Amino acid sequence: AQSVTQLGSHVSVSEGALVLLRCNYSSSVPPYLFWYVQYPNQGLQLLLKYTSAATLVKGINGFEAEFKKSETSFHLTKPSAHMSDAAEYFCAVGAQGGSEKLVFGKGTKLTVNP
Amino acid sequence: SAVISQKPSRDICQRGTSLTIQCQVDSQVTMMFWYRQQPGQSLTLIATANQGSEATYESGFVIDKFPISRPNLTFSTLTVSNMSPEDSSIYLCSAEGNYGYTFGSGTRLTVV
Numbered sequence: 001a002q003s004v005t006q007l008g009s010h011v012s013v014s015e016g017a018l019v020l021l022r023c024n025y026s027s028s029v030p031p032y033l034f035w036y037v038q039y040p041n042q043g044l045q046l047l048l049k050y051t052s053a054a055t056l057v058k059g060i061n062g063f064e065a066e067f068k069k070s071e072t073s074f075h076l077t078k079p080s081a082h083m084s085d086a087a088e089y090f091c092a093v094g095a096q097g098g099s100e101k102l103v104f105g106k107g108t109k110l111t112v113n114p
Numbered sequence: 115s116a117v118i119s120q121k122p123s124r125d126i127c128q129r130g131t132s133l134t135i136q137c138q139v140d141s142q143v144t145m146m147f148w149y150r151q152q153p154g155q156s157l158t159l160i161a162t163a164n165q166g167s168e169a170t171y172e173s174g175f176v177i178d179k180f181p182i183s184r185p186n187l188t189f190s191t192l193t194v195s196n197m198s199p200e201d202s203s204i205y206l207c208s209a210e211g212n213y214g215y216t217f218g219s220g221t222r223l224t225v226v
Binding site: 042044045 | 120155156162215217222
């Protein structure tokens with residue numbers, strides 16, 4: 001069974017500050033891990049994906065995440081927040097081998113203050 | 115990565131009626147997935163749809179309420195049947211592309 005815990009349903013940062021969104025996972029098999037972003041009234045857009053290659057994964061819009069097996073974590077970071085980063089962010093876990101359903105965390109709403 | 119066109123983007127429906135949501139993928143995919151996102155909530159998987167076989171439903175979801183078709187490797191539909199206000203949600207389809215799972219833009223359903 002797989003599960004995802006996103007710590008903090010709401011995160012607020014100032015423009016230009018570091019963004020850190022936390023995600024911990026549980027998986028009985030080697031996982032694939034994903035971060036998605038959802039802007040208001042839109043669908044989900046893939047930010048980045050971990051697939052057992054490099055543990056530091058770089059995604060779009062300046063985001064990156066580091067897979068830490070020992071901590072079962074896959075936290076999302078961005079060095080400098082921009083107003084356009086305000087959105088809901090979802091961490092998800094799937095099983096390696098592909099073609100498996102994703103299990104999503106409850107989401108973290110990011111607010112960026114001017 | 116696969117691109118998914120989903121329609122309608124939104125609809126307001128009367129209770130007791132049904133709505134069919136369509137998803138068209140720009141490449142052939144083995145599996146497609148249908149999710150529900152209730153207001154202020156995360157995504158919950160409704161079912162997995164393979165071409166040529168019946169969909170596999172998750173606990174709490176039944177075929178009579180959410181019938182799914184998957185006639186070929188690029189298309190799927192989800193019907194929300196006999197709707198009630200509790201069905202008001204965003205419904206999203208998904209498929210695995212080369213880089214990751216791609217999602218349609220979602221259907222925002224309001225049942226009145």
